[in-house]
Amino acid sequence: MIVDLNIGGVLIPGLVVLAFVALLVAVAMFRFFSATGIQRLFASRALVELATFVIIYGLLLQSLPLIGLLP
Template sequence: MIADLDLGGVIIPGLLVLALASLAATTAAIRLLAYARLTRLFAYRPLVELAVFAILYGLLVQAASSIGLFQ
């Protein structure tokens, strides 16, 4: 069973909450890479952003399932 978030009667899926958290973390990570000028090394920046999002989303889902958020 996937844990959902209830905000005043509006049910938000748990995976959507994790996706929004990983989107925020991706934005922070890409800005950190841009500040360090490491984005110049990438040939296609949108593909790197998608890969970072997928990695962070997978890590958040794995962490949430290991602490028992998803059962």
């Protein structure tokens, strides 16, 4: 079971926290892509953004046992 985050007595599911972290990383990556001009190489920007988010989220899920969030 994934550990939940307790903020002031409110439990936030661990998967939501991971999704938020993945979203922040994906936004940072696309700002970098925009600044360097790499985004012009993509045919469908929205599809690439979604795929990037899903890949980052999957990598975070696979790293759960390594970082200790999966008892």
